[in-house]
Amino acid sequence: MIKLKVAICVAICISPIIYGQSGKPIPYKDYITSELTIRKNLYYASNIPGETRKKYYRFDIYYAAKDSSTKRPLIIWMHGGGFKFGSKKAKGIRLWSKSFARRGYVCVAINYRLSKKNPLRNFTSLVQGCYEAVQDVTQAITFFKANEASFGIDTNLIILAGNSAGAIIALQTVYSSYSDLTKLIDSGYESPPATDHNSSNIKAVINFWGAIFNTAWLKNANVPIVSVHGKKDRIVPYDHKGSPLYGSFAIHQKADSLKIPNRVKTYDRYGHELQKHFIPILRSAATKRRWLTAGSFAADFLYNELMQ
Numbered sequence: 001m002i003k004l005k006v007a008i009c010v011a012i013c014i015s016p017i018i019y020g021q022s023g024k025p026i027p028y029k030d031y032i033t034s035e036l037t038i039r040k041n042l043y044y045a046s047n048i049p050g051e052t053r054k055k056y057y058r059f060d061i062y063y064a065a066k067d068s069s070t071k072r073p074l075i076i077w078m079h080g081g082g083f084k085f086g087s088k089k090a091k092g093i094r095l096w097s098k099s100f101a102r103r104g105y106v107c108v109a110i111n112y113r114l115s116k117k118n119p120l121r122n123f124t125s126l127v128q129g130c131y132e133a134v135q136d137v138t139q140a141i142t143f144f145k146a147n148e149a150s151f152g153i154d155t156n157l158i159i160l161a162g163n164s165a166g167a168i169i170a171l172q173t174v175y176s177s178y179s180d181l182t183k184l185i186d187s188g189y190e191s192p193p194a195t196d197h198n199s200s201n202i203k204a205v206i207n208f209w210g211a212i213f214n215t216a217w218l219k220n221a222n223v224p225i226v227s228v229h230g231k232k233d234r235i236v237p238y239d240h241k242g243s244p245l246y247g248s249f250a251i252h253q254k255a256d257s258l259k260i261p262n263r264v265k266t267y268d269r270y271g272h273e274l275q276k277h278f279i280p281i282l283r284s285a286a287t288k289r290r291w292l293t294a295g296s297f298a299a300d301f302l303y304n305e306l307m308q
Contacts, residue, residue: 027104028073029303035065036101044110044143045136052113059110059140060088061151062101073157073306074144075100075206077109078137080164080273081280082235083119083129087111091283092163092208092273092291099295106153108144112136112169123244124185127213131181133169141200157306159204161298164236164272167210171225171251174198174205175217184213197221203306206298209272211236211245215254224261226301227251228294230270235278238266261305265297 025032038060045057063072079086079093088109097107113136115129137160145155160170172181177197197220207227212218229248231238237247246254248264255262267290272278274290 026303028307029103029299031099031102032104033064033066033102036062036098037065038062038098044140056111056113056136057139058088059108060097062097062107062109063152064101064104067104067152069104070149070152071154072104072106072152073159073203074151074153074155075105075107075159075161076137076140076144077107078112078133078160078162078166078169079109080162080166081114083115083126083133083165085114085280086165091288093166095288095291096161096295099292100299103299105159106151108140110137110140127181127184130165130168130172130213131178131185133165134173134176134178134181137169137173138200141202156201157203158200159206159302159306160202161206161208162210163208164210167205167207168212168236168245170205171207171210171212173200174202174223175212175220176214177220180214180217180220198223204302206302207248207251208294208298209233209236209248209274211247212251213245215246215250218251218254218258218260222258222260224301224305225251225255226262226298227264228267228274228297229264230267230272230274232269232271235272263297263301265294 040060041058043057044059045053048057077093077097079088079090088111093109097109101107112133115125117125119126119129148155160173162170202223204224207225209229227248229238237243237245239249240246252262252264267274270276275287
């Protein structure tokens with residue numbers, strides 16, 4: 001019986017590679033390999049001193065072990081945690097990084113600065129936390145562009161991705177500017193001069209149960225967005241309805257009106273992190289299956305929008 005269970009598990013793991021298509025697997029859409037190289041705890045910032053650099057400015061990189069390509073699309077993954085908690089070691093981030101690397105992407109999971117205030121209860125602190133995280137992500141993008149040959153990446157195909165707070169960061173990095181974020185803060189938070197929107201030339205956003213602060217900002221760029229969200233989410237709203245955040249459905253409606261390529265997958269019976277009852281430290285097997293399905297949905301969208 002034990003041997004049978006092991007055989008079934010192995011079959012499930014490799015089946016996406018064998019049966020992804022009715023023929024040869026398609027790179028960036030199907031799983032093309034099960035062998036990955038993972039390098040951990042590298043730095044994307046060299047100008048940050050001491051413990052701050054050691055704690056926040058690290059990344060892990062995932063890629064196909066036997067892929068000799070020198071121009072692979074890059075996905076930068078950002079974890080959730082309400083700008084207060086979390087790291088690149090989060091289970092969802094590792095799962096998506098591995099699954100997209102098996103499709104042929106280079107994936108990096110980054111740490112970013114976490115708030116010392118209370119972003120979970122205070123909107124100003126939330127925006128400040130996002131502001132600093134956008135700075136860190138922008139620094140990471142600059143690092144990878146400067147080191148494209150070392151990592152075998154195509155800097156004209158960079159995708160920002162995240163869940164919850166990580167998705168909020170991705171959306172704001174593309175569709176807002178530092179000045180846009182500063183205008184939401186009443187505390188006199190110092191801002192550098194305004195910069196062009198999407199100055200990093202990001203090609204797409206993967207938004208897993210995230211949100212944008214203002215849907216009017218979507219007019220600032222035309223970057224494809226693929227979203228997955230639980231309709232019963234009580235942490236990050238699926239829509240808007242009085243919240244200072246505009247969730248995936250509100251983004252979808254506004255993006256449609258602006259003719260921005262986008263798709264949204266809704267889980268009607270689930271809440272935050274696609275759980276029935278959100279418990280941050282617990283992840284059931286069923287939840288992980290929904291996460292993998294979310295990843296496949298996003299991969300199909302990216303393939304259709306960017307890779308064909």
